[in-house]
Amino acid sequence: MSILLGVNIDHIATLRQARGTDYPDPVHAAAVAEMAGADGITIHLREDRRHIVDRDVELLAQTIKTRMNLEMAVTDEMLAIAERIKPAYVCLVPEKREELTTEGGLDVVGQMDKIEDACTRLKAAGIKVSLFIDADPAQIEAAAQVGAPYIEIHTGAYADAESDVAQQAELKRIAKGAKQAAALGIVVNAGHGLHYHNVGPIAAIPEFYELNIGHSIIARAAIEGLAPAVQTMKQLMLAARR
Numbered sequence: 001m002s003i004l005l006g007v008n009i010d011h012i013a014t015l016r017q018a019r020g021t022d023y024p025d026p027v028h029a030a031a032v033a034e035m036a037g038a039d040g041i042t043i044h045l046r047e048d049r050r051h052i053v054d055r056d057v058e059l060l061a062q063t064i065k066t067r068m069n070l071e072m073a074v075t076d077e078m079l080a081i082a083e084r085i086k087p088a089y090v091c092l093v094p095e096k097r098e099e100l101t102t103e104g105g106l107d108v109v110g111q112m113d114k115i116e117d118a119c120t121r122l123k124a125a126g127i128k129v130s131l132f133i134d135a136d137p138a139q140i141e142a143a144a145q146v147g148a149p150y151i152e153i154h155t156g157a158y159a160d161a162e163s164d165v166a167q168q169a170e171l172k173r174i175a176k177g178a179k180q181a182a183a184l185g186i187v188v189n190a191g192h193g194l195h196y197h198n199v200g201p202i203a204a205i206p207e208f209y210e211l212n213i214g215h216s217i218i219a220r221a222a223i224e225g226l227a228p229a230v231q232t233m234k235q236l237m238l239a240a241r242r
């Protein structure tokens with residue numbers, strides 16, 4: 001079965017925010033990424049608006065031709081924005097202001113009622129809900145209990161592993177989590193820290209429906225352009241499934 005690529009364009013906006021200019025425009029980047037083969041566009045509207053801002057969400061909702069995956073914290077502000085914008089997908093992620101990037105997965109076990117309420121609100125708005133969680137059996141079980149139709153397994157520990165042994169252990173943990181989630185009837189995605197030299201073993205895990213990849217694609221785009229950066233990543237993912 002094929003595997004889909006969600007291109008996260010947050011760091012196109014990082015470059016724009018660095019100088020307060022109106023370029024590069026995430027709207028342009030989304031169009032280029034989609035024409036190059038992206039199956040979806042992921043954007044993270046952080047509470048501090050450090051990169052993607054509300055204007056980007058509004059315009060991308062009108063211009064994206066594939067589908068929007070809106071990542072957001074579990075707050076009333078963000079839920080209200082999602083209910084108004086109605087992206088195809090919302091991925092609920094943890095956020096800490098001081099973090100450089102997303103650190104751990106969402107703690108579903110410790111806030112079941114809050115996450116279930118958020119899932120209910122988003123489903124009522126016709127939005128498919130995904131939970132960004134670690135490959136932790138209890139968190140996966142909790143995701144099923146709160147009625148999340150999708151999860152996205154956090155691959156950060158795999159990407160940041162400091163030895164082959166540690167990376168292999170993380171890969172095994174992720175593969176086991178994907179199997180557990182699929183057996184519970186959850187559609188399983190993965191993402192965070194994936195790049196051109198570590199994506200293969202993750203893409204080869206048959207339970208994965210989609211990988212959401214951003215930083216490495218945008219970094220490569222700075223050197224060789226966004227279209228080839230997206231095409232190369234997609235080719236690597238599909239090759240891993242052959």
Ligand SMILES: CC(=O)[C@@H](O)[C@H](O)COP(=O)(O)O
Pocket residue numbers: 008010011043044046071093100101102132191192193212214
């Ligand atoms: C949840 C996740 O891992 C990313 O999609 C997230 O967007 C990372 O945050 P930054 O894009 O701000 O690095």
Ligand SMILES: NCC(=O)COP(=O)(O)O
Pocket residue numbers: 008042152190191192193194212213214215216
């Ligand atoms: N949810 C992961 C994502 O959208 C992209 O994460 P990264 O590739 O920028 O680390």
